Amino acid sequence: MVHVSVISTGGTIACTRDADGGLTPTLSAAELVERAGLHGVTARDITALDSSAMTFADIDAVVTAVHEELEDHSGVVVTHGTDSLVDTAFALDLFFEDPVVVTGAMRPADHEEPDGFENLRTAVRSLRSRTHVVFCGEVLPARGLIKGHTEALNPFVSTGDVPENPVHLPPVSLAGMNVPIITCYPGAPASILDGCEDADGLVVEGLGAGNVSAEVGEALAELSMPIVLTTSVPFGKVNFSYGGPGGGNTLGKHGVIPSGWLRAGQARIALAAALRAGVDPAEIIGA
Structure with a gap:
């Protein structure tokens, strides 16, 4: 062999x-x-x-x-x-x-x-x-x-002192999953989410430790699909701390999932794999 x-x-x-x-x-x-x-x-x-x-x-x-x-x-x-x-x-x-x-x-x-x-x-x-x-x-x-x-x-x-994957999945097919990444900039309008209504899930690249503009935050709160919020900041963990309509703490109460140590590309993989496998995306993203 x-x-x-x-x-x-x-x-x-x-x-x-x-x-x-x-x-x-x-x-x-x-x-x-x-x-x-x-x-x-x-x-x-x-x-x-x-x-x-x-x-x-x-x-x-x-x-x-x-x-x-x-x-x-x-x-x-x-x-x-x-x-x-x-x-x-x-x-x-x-x-x-x-x-x-x-x-x-x-x-x-x-x-x-x-x-x-x-x-x-x-x-x-x-x-x-x-x-x-x-x-x-x-x-x-x-x-x-x-x-x-x-x-x-x-x-x-x-991105930091990242722990090992908390969950291993049996291989699942990702093909056909519609999981776009939307980048939010300061003061971004809700229109940046146009066209995402039929997505299987959504990854939003926000700011800081996981925040978006007030208008985008209000729009995300109305969406029913699974959403993971990450950041454009290279290092550190996404933690939901801030209030207000675009703050991570508020969005977390609406079911938005913080990406932890994962940035947009890996958060997209995690969300697509979790949805296809039928598991909670938060379990894959981990602490």
Whole structure:
């Protein structure tokens, strides 16, 4: 039995520059494994995307592939673009307690000093229980992770002292779930919520420790769907403290759920997975 499988989804780690200088994923999983100098490792391609294009259906495909590969392997490494890497990694951490690592690169494969191949080698060496992210020699828990820099070789940072996932779910399909993210700015009108009436659930990226404008707060109180309120602030926990129509304390009394340590992308994954699994989203978001 071969012990490690590498699954490729595209991203910068697999990118080379085209004639116009644009980066596009061109390397296969097998080519990544070969260039990283890895032996005794299997390779599997799922898709070849810039991760800003990853849909719930694409995440489902990754989850399915990881499940299949774990039947014959002791661990799986997923290579992924950095734009939405933390969302996919969080989904994998919700669904698996097996050794799964997610990694990628900030420099393309044809860069004079590519970082992806070393990241991949480190990821294979650092397989352990629970999903985590490996970048630039660091091993980072998936939960509560954000991309905090557009250029740094390790762009990922935790929002704080984040506990492990309080709940693990059996894999559920996320495809077809309609969970938009709405960003609220100071004084935002209720019209920013237009078009969300038929959503399965809603994630609102608010301000501070979990607050929105008075008009948006009043509108949220009238919606019957599950709502998670997060923040645009990079670090710290979302706690509902403030009163007034847009304050988190008021919204919590109307059933709005604070996102805790999760930011918008991971809160969206948590809400969609909870609704599809039929569990309380607050149980997945945790303390």
